Amino acid sequence: MSLQEIVIQQLFNGLLLGSFYGLVALGYSMVYGIIKLLNFAHADIYMVGGFCSLTILTFFGNTFIGNRWLGIVISMLITMIIVGLLGVIIERVAYKPLRNAPRLSLLITALGVSMILYNSVMVITSGEYRAYKTGLGYEGFSIGSVFVTHTQAILIVAAVALMFVLHLFITRTMYGKAMRAISMDLDCCRLMGVNVNKIIALTFFVGSMLAASAGMMAGVYYGSLHFFMGFVIGIKAFTSAVIGGIGVIPGAMLGGLLLGLLESFGTQIPFIGSEWKDVFSFSILILILIFKPTGLLGKKESERM
């Protein structure tokens, strides 16, 4: 392969991987921005999203809708709603009673929720890999000698579209503005008449929805699911959120895409094989934390007189 082809190939791989990271990172970042919680259960929400969509898709596979694009789109929408509600329920049951507790209690609770989620799925699936059958073919198009399937291209477009819709929601609607305002000053939002609990629930809904969509996309892309699949992507998505500036929403998208691209291009560096890609991405995290601890888009606050 020529250099140019390698670049194109890795660009596609990186964008795809980066969109998964970005979609999951958004949930981490939004929740952290609002209640300063590292929601460890978020990675498992991604995993549950994958399994939930597989269940629904299998159901549609036996009906006239089928399991091709129509079925995938419909099961994605249903999955996003169901898993979004799961996120809201988790917040109500596990996190809301701890609203005024020390942050550490909340963090440990999040670990507990994470264990409940992946252990439940482990029991249900007997800990086995599940094939994700979509009935999509391997048709595609070539750029030079690089072959890209339609599925890959559509997944990238879908992920970017979801991020764009989120961006519109955050910047244009009153609820979106309230989410940003809460991340800046929660008490002050109360004084503006914002029902803070409602906005926090909404944040969990949106974040879980995006993670679920990523979980489904991962299923479609890799063709299989496993109860522990959230673990690594959870850490990577968290890394993305930190790289972009945790609590900053465009930062999570940027961080995700950047980490995806860095990882896929990192595998091309001589003497660093693909088995070193995790080392590569976490080294980048360390570098960012040393030289710009607030992340790429994070800002330090200053007081004005």
Add this chain to the structure above:
Amino acid sequence: MSEVVLSLKNLETRYGQIYALKGISLDVYEGEIVTLLGSNGAGKSTTLRTISNLVPACGGKVEFYGKDITNAPPHSIVEMGVIHVPEGRRIFKGLNVLENLEMGSFTLKDDAERKRRIDKVFELFPVLADRRRQMGGLLSGGEQQMLAIGRALMTDPKVLLLDEPSMGLAPILVQGIMDIIKKINEGGTTILLVEQNAKVALKLAHRGYVLETGKIVMEGKADVLSRDDSIVKAYLGH
């Protein structure tokens, strides 16, 4: 005499085991500017924070037009028309001026009305109109205070609770803010003003209360208080 808008009856608040308010009673009448004076830690800010239920009351009552609103959810207190402008301005630094104002009218569903109120605030503070796209954090201290007051006006409040509007401002700006507060009051909004700067506050207010370690130790008409020896000594620095 006009109607009592806001009435505190033997209000108590504590942080942990320590009582910050030890039974405060005061009345604010319609159309008045009432000021709360006192040194640091006397409980002035806590009084406002208890009214808007940022901290819960552990005894006594807050009444708004005779209706008990003690420990009602903060957002419902705002919807009734009691707006608290917190100490230190607390504008949203990462939102621009326009978005800050929009947040002020969060409870409002009518977009046309929102626009009308924004224009009204811009009329009162022309400098904000020029900076409508600027991030709140990049405004000067005086502009931030204007934005904080303007944001509170977006709800069309019946009572405005102002916490130290002069704090951290250059003396030359303080008078400007006080003039604005007077103008807002003349427009029909009742004001409860907390101030360290007793001189400025007593010049503006109709009546005043003096707080000392969580208790009201003195009350009266502003001009009487400003001539009172003990007040002059304690708070006016002569």
